[in-house]
Amino acid sequence: MCGIVGAIADRDVVPVLVEGLKRLEYRGYDSAGIAVLSVNDAGVADVRRVRRTGRVAEMEAAAQADGFHAGIGIGHTRWATHGGVTEANAHPHVSHGVALVHNGIIENHEEQRERLRGLGYQFESQTDTEVIAHLIHHHLASGLDLLGALQRAVKELTGAYALAVVSRKEPGKLVCARMGCPLLVGLGDGENFVASDVSAIIQATRRVIFLEEGDTAEVARDGVRVYGADNAPVEREVHVSDVSLASLELGPYRHFMQKEIHEQPRAVADTIEAVIDAGGFPAHLFGAAAPDVLADVESVQILACGTSYYAGLTARYWIEAIAGLPCSVEIASEYRYRAAVANPKQLIVTISQSGETLDTMEALKYAKSLGQAKTLSICNVPESAIPRASKLVYYTRAGAEIGVASTKAFTTQLVALFTLTCTLAKLQGRLNDEQEAGHVDALRQLPGSIQHALNLEPQVQVWSERFAPKQHALFLGRGVHYPIALEGALKLKEISYIHAEAYPAGELKHGPLALVDEAMPVVVIAPNDALLEKVKSNIQEVRARGGEMFVFADADSHFGESEQVHVIRTPRHVGVLSPIVHAIPVQLLAYHAALARGTDVDKPRNLAKSVTVE
Ligand code: HGA
Numbered sequence: 144m145c146g147i148v149g150a151i152a153d154r155d156v157v158p159v160l161v162e163g164l165k166r167l168e169y170r171g172y173d174s175a176g177i178a179v180l181s182v183n184d185a186g187v188a189d190v191r192r193v194r195r196t197g198r199v200a201e202m203e204a205a206a207q208a209d210g211f212h213a214g215i216g217i218g219h220t221r222w223a224t225h226g227g228v229t230e231a232n233a234h235p236h237v238s239h240g241v242a243l244v245h246n247g248i249i250e251n252h253e254e255q256r257e258r259l260r261g262l263g264y265q266f267e268s269q270t271d272t273e274v275i276a277h278l279i280h281h282h283l284a285s286g287l288d289l290l291g292a293l294q295r296a297v298k299e300l301t302g303a304y305a306l307a308v309v310s311r312k313e314p315g316k317l318v319c320a321r322m323g324c325p326l327l328v329g330l331g332d333g334e335n336f337v338a339s340d341v342s343a344i345i346q347a348t349r350r351v352i353f354l355e356e357g358d359t360a361e362v363a364r365d366g367v368r369v370y371g372a373d374n375a376p377v378e379r380e381v382h383v384s385d386v387s388l389a390s391l392e393l394g395p396y397r398h399f400m401q402k403e404i405h406e407q408p409r410a411v412a413d414t415i416e417a418v419i420d421a422g423g424f425p426a427h428l429f430g431a432a433a434p435d436v437l438a439d440v441e442s443v444q445i446l447a448c449g450t451s452y453y454a455g456l457t458a459r460y461w462i463e464a465i466a467g468l469p470c471s472v473e474i475a476s477e478y479r480y481r482a483a484v485a486n487p488k489q490l491i492v493t494i495s496q497s498g499e500t501l502d503t504m505e506a507l508k509y510a511k512s513l514g515q516a517k518t519l520s521i522c523n524v525p526e527s528a529i530p531r532a533s534k535l536v537y538y539t540r541a542g543a544e545i546g547v548a549s550t551k552a553f554t555t556q557l558v559a560l561f562t563l564t565c566t567l568a569k570l571q572g573r574l575n576d577e578q579e580a581g582h583v584d585a586l587r588q589l590p591g592s593i594q595h596a597l598n599l600e601p602q603v604q605v606w607s608e609r610f611a612p613k614q615h616a617l618f619l620g621r622g623v624h625y626p627i628a629l630e631g632a633l634k635l636k637e638i639s640y641i642h643a644e645a646y647p648a649g650e651l652k653h654g655p656l657a658l659v660d661e662a663m664p665v666v667v668i669a670p671n672d673a674l675l676e677k678v679k680s681n682i683q684e685v686r687a688r689g690g691e692m693f694v695f696a697d698a699d700s701h702f703g704e705s706e707q708v709h710v711i712r713t714p715r716h717v718g719v720l721s722p723i724v725h726a727i728p729v730q731l732l733a734y735h736a737a738l739a740r741g742t743d744v745d746k747p748r749n750l751a752k753s754v755t756v757e
Contacts, residue, residue, distance in 0.1 A: 145234075145246040146170050147326065148343040149217040149307040149317045151364050152334030157211050159336070160218035163343035164199045166391060169399065169545035170340070171751030172220035174233035175202040178242035179213030180314045188314035190242045194233035214364075215314060217307045217337075219244035222751045225252065226269030236268060238276035240311035241283065245272040246339055247303035247324040248757065255299065275300065279308060289313045290361045293320055294374050297359070303501065307337045317362040321354040325499050325528060328352045328360055328367050330381065335362045341384045342391050342543060349386075352379045353526050382526060390543040398744045400546035400638070404730050405597060408590035410551040411723075413540035414558050415586045423579050424565040429519060429535040436517050436534050437570050441488040443470040444515075446478050446506040450549040450633065451494035451556060454521075456626035457722050458492075458560035465574070465719070466567035475506035476757070485513035492563070493520045496544055496552035498527025501757055507532055521559045523552050537562065546745050548637045550730050553630065554593070557723045558586065585720050595714035596727035600735075602711050603728055606693055607735030610641065613664055617655060618645040618729070620668040621678055627668050627722045631729030638747050639737040648681035659690040666732070667692055668725050671699040671716045682708070695728050697721070 146167030150156035160177045176194030183189070193209060195202040199220065219234035225248065226232040235242040249255070252271035255278065260266070264277040275296060282292035289310045297304070303323030309316075319326055319337045329336030329344040329351050336344040337360075341351055354360060357372025358379070371377040396402035417428050426433040443462050445455035455472040462470040475493070479502065491510045495503045498520070507518060507529060520533040523541050530536040539555035565582050568574040574582075610616065616635060620628030625647045632643035646655050648667070659665065665685050669678045679702075685692055686707055693709050696702040697716045704710045717724055737744045 145172065145222050145339070146220040146343060147217070147244050147246055147305055147307050147337065147339040149244075149319070149337035149362070150334065150347070151215040151317055151362060152331070153214060153364065154334070155212045156214060156216050157206060159347060160216050161199065161203045161206070162346055163338060164218045164220055166342045166345070167220050167340060168199055169547070169745065170220065170222070171547055171746060172222050173228040174221045174230070175199045175219065176233045176235055177202070177206060177211070177216055177218040178235035178237065178309065179211060179216035180309055180311060181213050182314065188311045190237055190240055190309070190311055192235055192237060192242060194230050194235075196228050196230055196233065215309060215317065217242060217244050217309055217317065224248050225271040232268045232270050234272060236270065236273045236276040238264070238280040241276055241280045241308060242310075243272070243276045243279065243306060243308045245275060246305040249274060249300050249304065250302035251300065271302075275304070275306065283310065283312065289316065290318050290359065293318045294359050294370070297322065305339050315363055318359065319354070319362065320359045322356055323501065326354045328354065328362055328369070330367065334364060335367055337362055341386055345384065345386055345388060345391065349384045351382050351384055353382065355379065386543055391545065398546065400548055400550060400734055400744050403544055403546050403551045404727070404734060406542065407551045407554050407597070407727065408594045410541040410555050411558055411593060412590040414555040415562070415589070416540070418562055418583060419587055423583060424562060424569050424574070426566055426570060428562065429537050429566065433535050436519070437490065437567060439488055440468065440490045440517060440567060440570075442486065443468055443490045443492060443567070444510070445470065445472040445492045445494065446475045446503060446510070447472075447494035448475050448500055448502050450553045450630060451496065451503070453626045453630045453633070454553055454556040454560060455492070455494055456629065457557055457623060458564065460623040461561055461564040461719060462567065465564050466571055467573050468567060468571065475500070476502040479506040479509045483510070483513060485515055487514055487516060489515060489517065491515045491518045493518070493529055493533065494556055495520070495529050496523045496549055498522040498524045498529040500529070504529050504532065505757070519563070521556055521563075523555070547747055547750050548634055548733070554723050554726055557726070558589065561586070561720065585718060588717065589720055589723060592714045592717050592724045593727055596724050599711055599713065599728055600731050603731040604735045606709065606711070607732055607739055610664060610732065610736040611639075611739035613641055613662065615658070615663055616641055616643040617658065617663055617665045618643060618668070619648040619651065619665060619678070619681060620645070621648045621674040622672065623719070623722050624668045624670060624672070624725060627725045627729060628666070630726060631666060631668070631732065634730055634733035635736060637750060638733055638744050639740050639742055640748075641736060648678050651681050651684055656684060656688065659685055659688045661689050661691060663690060665690050665692045666729070667694045668729070669694050669700055669702065670697045670713065670721045670725060672721065675700055695725055
């Protein structure tokens, strides 16, 4: 979603802002802008701003043409929530020499708008954000300094925000605030930065302070001061980010999604490294408190959104079958608004690639408010909000995931969830040494099996050409592979815009079979597991109705090909980890179908990477 970058330095910060915004492009956005303070010959500062709908490169060209140079400025990529995609709605928003960028949603913006109109302010945009610029100006005009005006203004806002602000009255500082949306301060040498995501400033510094909920900060060239929610000065830890530049760059690949699909053997190997090193599933892999927290767990509730939700659905099969614990999985945005029955011995597991998915965060807060103290998060971004709000954490080590459509985050979440399953099973006394060694061994083999699945790319590409002209597709799976069918359908619709639905194959005759004809390709995930014969019967049902089938079956499934039934043989059956291997070909199918249709794979329309609004 939206991205923020800000800088104050002895050099021209415009290239820093532009590069930062380019690194934030992956989050999904529809317009971009920067505002700088430029000082005229008489030493008077004023705000200069450039905004464009469309790509950062267009905004950059306009800034260059206008000769933008300055030692202080803020930039933004906007993913519209309030007000259409127009230049007037793009950030920064300006009020009488105060310029501001905002991530999040201000819930009481209408009430504030009325109040500010009454005070004589005129609005140029339809955004919720513009009220903040006017509010800050209003408090500045009443005599407060910039930081004080920001601190006063945020107390009048309800909703979520990360804010970065400059003012022509105080050209030597940036001020910023965080509530509900991530924001960090980057510490350079005689220069400092603000960003919503460390990737935006990694070219300038790796030393960062993650602001906490309710924090504000004053960022000058020679120093940074952070204030807590009560406006008293606070010390916040300085972290050194280990995000690698290579993970933020495309290298030899055409798209980040393609790069990230191919990084999966490495990402999975890195994520399971701790298990392999330990030669088993010791509870402390989830944190020092894990032996206590996990010891008397009676059931598991998984909360997540999108692809992470499908990872959770897959894990349910494992947790119930291997650990013998009841497990339910719920979409976070649903759970947070229903009267859930609390059980303090239930383990709440949240899954979020970014660790800042707002619905998942709110679901976690809600669970805690119900007295659910046993919380565990599976997350790919260290120090992000959701793991920080959880008792236990398992970090997937996928590296930065830039493509909006999640790939390596999904498969690494699955291995993390499998690790959790085995850890719980062990604590429940349901995993003997031999079984434990067997699961460790299966994990050790997994990167190799994933590589085999990647080698199927040329065959999948041939299929994708048949898919490209289609308007609809049906995905079928059974048991632990049903969530992979769901994930395959989601990937296809996200990036190729082909409408796709997934069903448990046994449901076919209860409705979706009515859709099947020669225009409806049916993708079937059919490995050699206990449900294979059932899936084969379901396939006959499709075949009898003239449907064309695309079957991913592992080498042991003995599927016959025919004119109507196309088969790609996935690697030898890998037992319980099979859904992880079968995730690969459905990702490849979506990727190549999107390529064939010419859509923007890494930036699908209307979607954003980290969903930080409700
Ligand atoms: N509400 C603001 C910012 C939106 C945002 O943070 N998106 O991720 C707007 O609509 O401009």
